[in-house]
Amino acid sequence: MDIDDELSERYDPHDVEPEVKEYWEEADAYETAKEAHADDPDLYFLDGPPYTSGQMHLGTAWNKTLKDAVIRYLRMRGNDVTDRPGYDMHGLPIEVKVEERLGFENKSDIEEFGVENFIGECKEFANENLDAMNDDFRSMGVWMDWENPYRTLSPEYMEGAWWAFDRAYDRGLVEKGQRVVNQCPRCETSIADAEVEYEDIESPSIYVKFPLEDEDGSLVIWTTTPWTIPANLYVAVDADAEYAKVRAIRADDEEVLYVASECVEDVLRAGRYDDYDVRETFDGEELVGKKYTHPLEDEVPRQKELDDEQGVHEVYTAEFVTTDRTGLVHAAPGHGVDDFEVGQENDLPVFAPVGPDGRYTDEAGEYAGKFVRDANPDVIDDLTGGGYMLAEGTQEHRYGHCWRCDTPIIFTATDQWFITVTDVKDRLLDEIERSEWHPDWARDSRFRDWVENARDWNVSRQRYWGIPVPIWETEDGDRVCVGTREELAELAVDEVNPDEIDLHRPDVDEIVLEHPETGERAHRVEDIFDVWLDSAAASWAALDYPSEEEDFEELWPADLIIEAHDQTRGWFWSQLGMGVSALDEIPYHEVVMHGHALDEDGRKMSKSVGNIVTPQEAIDRHGVDPLRCFLLSHDQQGDDLRFSWDEIESKKRTLNVVWNTYRFPLPYMRLDGFEPDETTVEDAETTVVDDWVLSRLQTVEARYVEQMDSYEIDKAQKVLLDFLTEDVSRFYVQVVRPRMWDEEDSPSKNAAYATLYAVLEESTRMLAPFAPHLAERMYENLGDVTTVHALDFPEPDDALRDETLERRMDVLRDAEEATANARQQAERKLRWPVKRVIVSTENDDVVDALEALEELYLDRVNSKSLEIVDEYGELVEVAEPQMGAIGPEFGEDAEKVMNAVKGRPRNEIEDGVEVDGETVVLDAEMVEYREETPDNVEAAEFEGGTVYVDVSLDDEIRAEGYARELVRRVQEMRKNLDLDVEQRIRVSFDVEDDEVLELAMRESDYVLEETRADSIEEEVDADLTEDWNVEGVDVTVGVEVANV
RNA sequence: GGGCCAGUAGCUUAGCUAGGUUGAGCGCUCGGCUGAUAACCGGGAGGUCCGCGGUUCAAAUCCGCGCUGGCCCA
Structure with a gap:
């Protein structure tokens, strides 16, 4: 393992991300990841094309991040996922912006400027915006095929729309009809x-x-x-x-x-x-x-x-x-x-x-x-x-x-021209049954309702910048609908090169056709398509169908689409309408519908309100990965997302814990030349905590897969981050630290390395879809691959899974927490050992767990002994009514019974209580009892039992306690002196209370070893002298740095 | 005006399908740890579960009517 020792002390996305991005470029990481899965089964993910009107906003950033996380995950799980992004580039909004840019006021200005010139300007404008948006999406760390997006303005794509419209036409679903529209009389x-x-x-x-x-x-x-x-x-x-x-x-x-x-x-x-x-x-x-x-x-x-x-x-x-x-x-x-x-x-x-x-x-x-x-x-x-x-x-x-x-x-x-979708409404409704939606109500409550009420679709606009309606009419009103460039060339009166023709106006307007039946000359109707028809054709047009057939044959229909809920009447609908009209089939299988990004107050972000937060601002403040994790940490299925600076910040802190957890073992591994290939968890001499954390790892992997497979991305992320923070950082690493400090090569240390390595290596792969930059940076020191994103998902290994151990450890941690609680009530800090801990429980699982894990438990709670009993001492037992049992039995009197029981000692209840003058006898399950503790003992409950901590002191405990207090002070002074870990010292203690010093010196060997002191003297030639107060006793500590 | 979704601690939320004394993270506060250290850990306070009605012995959860916000439609 080749470990880089220059990891910064704090996780700083602004360090990590540019570096990783640069590395991705150099190493062709994206291509490598795709290549690694090129032979896997096909999975056709279809990107919904954003409109090229400006830059990415928070909503589109969320959308693309979600898509990216899903694609990365699906790839790791063994799919060859298509990831061609798309852009919706036609339509009036662009015309208007171009008109503004050119200072135009009305339609006649356009005619005067020349339609061809105008179309040229629109094209340029849309392409400029596309480049800017490509950069924006890249900056979010989204891996899609940015070199090769599908563009609704390309001839191949436009042909895809023509082809579908022509199919609908042939099926008798295209009609000319009247409709009331908003008309500007000045712009005509x-x-x-x-x-x-x-x-x-x-x-x-x-x-x-x-x-x-x-x-x-x-x-x-x-x-x-x-x-x-x-x-x-x-x-x-x-x-x-x-x-x-x-x-x-x-x-x-x-x-x-x-x-x-x-x-x-x-x-x-x-x-x-x-x-x-x-x-x-x-x-x-x-x-x-x-x-x-x-x-x-x-x-x-x-x-x-x-x-x-x-x-x-x-x-x-x-x-x-x-x-x-x-x-x-x-x-x-x-x-x-x-x-x-x-x-x-x-x-x-x-x-x-x-x-x-x-x-x-x-x-x-x-x-x-x-x-x-x-x-x-x-x-x-x-x-x-x-x-x-x-x-x-x-x-x-x-x-x-x-x-x-x-x-x-x-x-x-x-x-206007219509596609008469009402003629195929039954088919539309049948076809939506074949799609699977997340959440399911999006389909059953929302989308079906929309489809049932759908009207015929007006697909024509009297504009310039769009896909021309491919209908030619003769003077007699005979029509011919053209489906492909090939067909256009065949029917054209003058020669047309199908490979070079631009299907936009005005070029296509000038082509005169010969009607195939009547032989009459036919001219194109002037209208262009509604832009929604453009994107409606995406599932085949993004595969360049019909000009390229292979991908279509293999991939269509799309396996997965992911968009926000406004697309119910937009892209979800337009694709369905066009798919059924042209191919009699719904063009997608699975739909993930997410929400909108709202401001901190839950309001829609809008320019006029001035409450817009741009992704760039968020990236500048906290980095891409924290933003991504934030966006992916809320319900991804239909719910809106409230933006929150605090939440992003907090996400960054969580990732910092991950970073520290990862960073902690590396220097030790490097010093010891740890090689993961040589020491694996299978043959290492693992201890019970190692086995436990490895088992947890398998459980987390299985859970993660379950959540991701149902597109509950937020829950998968939580499972992983909770594991890394709660289990690995706050427990495993704490327990395992002393083993890392072993100076000689020990089996225990190697087992810890192997375990931690396995945990980190596999967790990093799981982290990759959410925080791709951080995961990449971490993986640099974990494995010798071009990119973590090319790897497979870590399959859970049942052989390493031990559910009994996991349950036992849960009990231990519950009991430990209760013990800490009891200590705090007794005001006895963890540094001071306690004589004994008694756990009273009637739960066999608790007995089991604590017996099995006694050593670890004692170590964790710093106790000399553990006793497990059914019942502890002679405690006053106070009744607590159990409403789950009392309710069904007593009906409307349940409340009275509860009041009669609550807080009474056991002996007053066992023979029955009085309710409304009558004696009521309670079954065992109707009452439980809480115990009150004696003086030298503090108690705390946990699930399945109660912990009693006996904090009474004796000389042995005081000796250890004071010794550890002194050690801590010396350690702090070593730090203040900025000493190397290995540096030897000499120390002196001037203690106000002789007895305290005497007690502490019973543990002098311990003090010497922990502080790396050669000796404890009456007085030293101190390089640093500090006054301390230890448990109410004044102590002056002198530290002298020993000469080497 | 209609359809769908959401409303739980100061903030972000889990629990709601299958009713039984609401759980977490952040923040706050008090404490601990001190060989991850500008890191880390524990305790505590903090809730009319949006409101009002209903069903039920019992409702955050089921039902009805509102209110607020979001998406879509009219």
């Missing part, structure tokens, strides 16, 4: 919900009467968008709310109005009626089917034609209606999302007489050509002129605006 494009910003604006607020056709009276509606009334096709009510038919009176006029009951007063007041009476009330349901006349049918002749269509201009019920304002909602399916949905459910047509620029089309009759918001006053005038206006005012309210140009958006129905 639809925008995503996330790009809408809300601000207060003032709008008209109008109450309008829609006259009923076949009876007297009007429906009263309220709206802040008069411009949508020309497109009105129905009125919606709340099925369960109460509505009123009201006779409203103003001057000589009288009319009948329909409004929700709770709104009657407000509406009538708004309309300035003099009086009213409610004629009738009924449920909203009863209004359904009433037919009304569109109030603007003269201005919009098209409304007259629509009126003839089935169901138009009638009342329907809808979930979205609330009973404020009038309780009746004017609905224009062409200009409202809800209006559209309900319209579709009722087979109503869509009427949207507005162009993408927000101007009315010819279908809007008199309003044609006007910008919709400017037409509000005209609509109001016309309604007033027709006598339909009940009241008019203005209203301040929140309204969506385009985030780039701040123009109020409009809702408008447009043509």
Whole structure:
């Protein structure tokens, strides 16, 4: 073993990590680790691609750390794990950032700049971000194939999306249809919900009467968008709310109005009626089917034609209606999302007489050509002129605006492309049964609910930076869908080189196809895909399928994916939808769903609140491995993670204990030239503690595997770190220390070396997934390999496992702890021996354990003797009621029985206690007794027994105690003098109390040996003199350094 | 407004599936150890188990209604 002696005294991640990173580079450690498992069975892990909009944040750091830990573990366990990372690189957020960078204000700026140039800029921007994020992930110590990530903008990847879409198309799952979108009239494009910003604006607020056709009276509606009334096709009510038919009176006029009951007063007041009476009330349901006349049918002749269509201009019920304002909602399916949905459910047509620029089309009759918001006053005038206006005012309210140009958006129905996943919903639901989720409720409560409610997927966007929709249309509307670059080249009218074509716009827009059946020329539809379709194709596109087939055949579908809970409706869903649509199969087997990283107060981290903590800050303060261990030490299954500086700090301290444990034996091993190959635990003369810690090691390994295999990473980490701190550092190392100090070559020392070596070597492998840098650094002195991460997982060895011994040692440690407790009550420190310890127990296992381990126990507690008894002395026994037995027997009187029993001595209870005037006799299991101790003895309980420590003193004990007190002082002075361990000294003791000195000198040989003193003198030529107070006695100690 | 998840000591949490006097780590405090030493170990204090109801002899645990936070949807 080649031991490096320059280990720093404290674990400092800022020392260890850069050094290890540099070593990894030099030694090609990552490649070595992968190579070591190249012949193992395949395991297809699929990385969910983060969006290349900026840098890593704490959530993505957690995500990648978790993936990294799992991958490292799976590799050690004998799997050839795929680890190609991915990046999601298309989409509007990048377009917007590029526009900002270029100072663009709207779509025409892009057209002017040239789509090709614009796409070039987007590509460059996304690639720059990718490089930065690669570096960020590397800095977390994440080992993935950073040289070769999959990129959604590569031709191979884009082809993967095309291929799948084409499969769905062939299966009849692609449809063109209408949908209401957010439209910015200035930018002339639809925008995503996330790009809408809300601000207060003032709008008209109008109450309008829609006259009923076949009876007297009007429906009263309220709206802040008069411009949508020309497109009105129905009125919606709340099925369960109460509505009123009201006779409203103003001057000589009288009319009948329909409004929700709770709104009657407000509406009538708004309309300035003099009086009213409610004629009738009924449920909203009863209004359904009433037919009304569109109030603007003269201005919009098209409304007259629509009126003839089935169901138009009638009342329907809808979930979205609330009973404020009038309780009746004017609905224009062409200009409202809800209006559209309900319209579709009722087979109503869509009427949207507005162009993408927000101007009315010819279908809007008199309003044609006007910008919709400017037409509000005209609509109001016309309604007033027709006598339909009940009241008019203005209203301040929140309204969506385009985030780039701040123009109020409009809702408008447009043509979009859909994948009709609702047609395969049964298959989707069947397929999710074939996947296994951690936690299981993520699938059963959350994901299934989402899938059941899924609607058809709108996959088209009217943008530039994305995967073009691969549909070409002829003038006659015949379509051809293209699945591969090869196919594109075959169908293209002009020559296309499939290996060189960039599938982005505008290149692909310019390719004209010949329809394979009609022979007509076909042009591509202008839309691009929703970015979610990009990542939906990841399971095959990350394998470069369909251009490369081998990996797909061998690996697909993915064995494992790991993402946060927001991906329920994101990547978990989009992959399922696309997988089933294209391949009729769920594209992943196992899912681990973790939570989000929150701030210290449990709030979401956000820029506007200013509570963001970056991974870099945490790394700068405490290092990568402590951060990783922190991130992995909380529930990894669905729960959110609260960030905590203290917790990271504390993690660092735990790792420091690990570091010290590891560092402790190395100098001894080095001095003695210990070779692990020559002295193994199998043939070493191990003692009972060695056997114990080795057994614990096997148990920990088995437990660790169990936890990791169910992705309870936090629990696996805890099992390991508890073992290293509680068992190894706080117990084993303490016990074994004196053996390390043996000067000659002893079997006992070698056994300790071999044991500690085995523990450290195997533990370091287990530590590797969590703290890869620290583990690597530690392993440098433990084995001659390129990297610890290339090794196999240490398989538990049943031959070394001794459960009886482990149980016994648990008892010993419990008893030891109780003994320390009793000593403290007696104020007798451990340095002073005690005469005897008595353990009273009726538990055979305890007797067994203490008899077997008596020597170790006595050593640990510094006692001269141990007695094990059934019962100790004549103690007063105080009753403690056992509710587990009393409850079922006495029912509602249990509380009274308990009070009657509690705290009474045994003899008062054995013949029964009085409860409510009656004598109740208790069974043995209903009462236990606590014992009180005599004076010279202190007691402390542990599980299975009670320890009595007899602290009475005699001269022998005092002699040892004082001797050890003096030794300790001399040792401290040696340290103050900065003496070498081997340096000889001479000492003098000037003790206030002669008896104390006399007693201590009975142990003078012990003092000489422990302090490496040649002699104890009356007086020495002291290099250091110090005054001490030993147990109330003043002592002056002189130390003279002996000449060599 | 709806679905799902979480709420236990100052902080981070275990226990909840299968009801029986809530357990740990950090921090605090008191003490010990002194050949891992700016390390290490032990004791103690600290809890309306988010609130209110219900089931039960008995509820942190099961049920219902709320509150707070998170994710998603409307």
